[in-house]
Amino acid sequence: MKKSIVIIGGGITGLSAAYRLSKLKAQGGAEIDITVVEKSGFLGGTIHTEYTNGFVIEGGPDCFFAEKPYAGMLVKELGISDRLIGTNNKNQGTYVLWHKKLHKLPEGVVLMIPTKFTPFATSSLFSFSGKLRMGMELFVPKRTDGVDESLAEFTLRRLGREALDRIAEPLVAGVHAGDPDTMSVRSSFPRFVDMEQKYGSLIRGMLNARRVMQQRTPAGTRSMFMTTKAGLKDLIDTLRQQSSGVNFKTGVGAQSIQRISTGRDESYTVTLSNSEQLQADGIILAVPAYVSAGLVSSMGKDLPDLLLSIPYVSTATVSLAYKKDAFGHVLKGFGFVVPRKENRHIMAATWSSSKFSYRSPDDSVLLRFFVGGAANQDMVFKSDDEIAGLVRAELKDIMGVTAEPLFVRIYRWDRAMPQYTIGHGPRVKTIEQLTAGLGNIQLCGSAYHGIGISDCVNSGNTAAQSVLKGLFD
Numbered sequence: 001m002k003k004s005i006v007i008i009g010g011g012i013t014g015l016s017a018a019y020r021l022s023k024l025k026a027q028g029g030a031e032i033d034i035t036v037v038e039k040s041g042f043l044g045g046t047i048h049t050e051y052t053n054g055f056v057i058e059g060g061p062d063c064f065f066a067e068k069p070y071a072g073m074l075v076k077e078l079g080i081s082d083r084l085i086g087t088n089n090k091n092q093g094t095y096v097l098w099h100k101k102l103h104k105l106p107e108g109v110v111l112m113i114p115t116k117f118t119p120f121a122t123s124s125l126f127s128f129s130g131k132l133r134m135g136m137e138l139f140v141p142k143r144t145d146g147v148d149e150s151l152a153e154f155t156l157r158r159l160g161r162e163a164l165d166r167i168a169e170p171l172v173a174g175v176h177a178g179d180p181d182t183m184s185v186r187s188s189f190p191r192f193v194d195m196e197q198k199y200g201s202l203i204r205g206m207l208n209a210r211r212v213m214q215q216r217t218p219a220g221t222r223s224m225f226m227t228t229k230a231g232l233k234d235l236i237d238t239l240r241q242q243s244s245g246v247n248f249k250t251g252v253g254a255q256s257i258q259r260i261s262t263g264r265d266e267s268y269t270v271t272l273s274n275s276e277q278l279q280a281d282g283i284i285l286a287v288p289a290y291v292s293a294g295l296v297s298s299m300g301k302d303l304p305d306l307l308l309s310i311p312y313v314s315t316a317t318v319s320l321a322y323k324k325d326a327f328g329h330v331l332k333g334f335g336f337v338v339p340r341k342e343n344r345h346i347m348a349a350t351w352s353s354s355k356f357s358y359r360s361p362d363d364s365v366l367l368r369f370f371v372g373g374a375a376n377q378d379m380v381f382k383s384d385d386e387i388a389g390l391v392r393a394e395l396k397d398i399m400g401v402t403a404e405p406l407f408v409r410i411y412r413w414d415r416a417m418p419q420y421t422i423g424h425g426p427r428v429k430t431i432e433q434l435t436a437g438l439g440n441i442q443l444c445g446s447a448y449h450g451i452g453i454s455d456c457v458n459s460g461n462t463a464a465q466s467v468l469k470g471l472f473d
């Protein structure tokens with residue numbers, strides 16, 4: 001008998017799941033209807049690229065991290081590897097605002113871990129004692145009690161106060177727009193914990209990772225960050241085009257799920273916001289955890305409560321375009337991050353047209369600022385004029401830019417960044433145990449095992465395989 005799978009949420013996770021199912025269905029010759037239900041009018045979720053007068057503006061993410069393989073593997077499978085680009089190595093460099101001045105993050109600092117002696121020793125970002133303390137990391141004994149530390153505790157213990165205030169908080173916690181005092185290092189950055197356990201030191205672990213990377217990738221072609229010439233929307237559009245046989249319903253949200261058990265057979269009714277009802281033998285929930293909580297609320301209380309306990313924060317991106325000759329700054333670098341102690345509205349800035357090619361016409365530049373996050377959520381909900389005014393005032397202070405922008409684009413991301421707080425790992429384990437009790441429903445997406453695009457692709461793939469197995473087991 002023909003089976004049907006409903007995927008709720010058309011972000012990168014839901015689309016990866018749909019694509020994977022369409023491939024597995026074609027390979028296995030199974031008769032399955034696959035439907036993606038997406039509440040907004042477009043696919044991609046937080047991935048949103050706008051094209052204006054020769055500018056490529058990323059409203060949400062602007063790249064994926066090459067270190068995790070899943071997004072790169074997907075790009076290859078889709079046959080669009082020739083459209084991939086890395087960062088512009090000639091502009092390499094990130095700055096940190098400290099005591100009102102931009103200091104270059106020393107070359108060789110990866111995330112928060114120094115791996116090259118000379119640039120680190122001569123850096124103006126850290127004091128002499130701060131550098132000494134970071135170097136002592138090599139001799140700090142590893143923690144063996146398995147406690148789920150916060151990112152702040154972990155960084156203080158291994159690298160000291162300056163590493164926490166000047167890089168871990170703005171750069172590392174910034175990936176989640178999060179608060180290092182509450183973030184679980186084990187869930188948010190498991191790699192750090194693994195390095196400590198395996199090598200007894202982050203510096204030793206990172207040096208080893210660099211060696212492996214250097215052996216694998218020829219010099220000059222290395223980039224930690226990847227995207228496509230046309231921006232990340234290219235990935236979304238290609239995924240849709242190549243998900244053959246998938247039925248996409250956009251502009252309509254899922255409102256509830258009812259479980260129907262008749263003897264051994266189990267199925268679900270998904271009710272949509274337009275009152276339509278879809279029958280499903282398997283369901284993939286690729287929506288934020290708090291949306292999944294509402295959708296499964298008819299099936300018990302513990303699971304929704306746990307899903308709701310995963311906190312989210314809101315952020316916004318503010319893109320500003322300028323004529324190059326009026327701009328007055330060379331933009332040699334990828335941008336800067338702003339520690340909380342600087343008391344600014346801007347959390348981070350990407351010099352988009354320096355970081356990647358194909359982002360602006362030759363005579364123009366494009367910059368993008370992040371505001372909001374755990375420490376400054378109200379900022380996201382100010383008016384466009386207010387946000388643009390505050391960002392431009394700080395741009396003047398920090399970089400001396402007074403020129404009039406050609407245009408401003410603001411994208412708000414309301415409760416889009418899940419926070420992996422202390423206890424996240426066990427919480428997710430219980431969530432998955434409880435979900436297994438609901439039959440053929442799979443949870444996936446940024447809320448659980450990694451927030452990056454590559455993690456989301458992996459989580460969509462895994463959900464697709466599991467739900468398919470659930471249909472035929």
Ligand SMILES: Cc1cc2nc3c(=O)[nH]c(=O)nc-3n(C[C@H](O)[C@H](O)[C@H](O)COP(=O)(O)OP(=O)(O)OC[C@H]3O[C@@H](n4cnc5c(N)ncnc54)[C@H](O)[C@@H]3O)c2cc1C
Nearest residue numbers: 009011012013039045046061062253254445446451452453
């Ligand atoms: C501003 C910003 C910058 C980022 N930068 C990067 C970066 O540079 N690199 C990186 O790797 N990661 C980055 N991330 C993280 C990454 O973009 C996300 O974790 C990832 O895109 C999440 O994908 P998702 O499909 O799980 O969720 P989402 O993209 O949130 O998609 C969920 C979808 O579900 C839909 N939905 C919600 N409710 C319903 C409903 N009831 N019925 C149907 N549909 C519903 C939503 O409309 C949405 O389209 C960034 C995130 C943000 C917000």
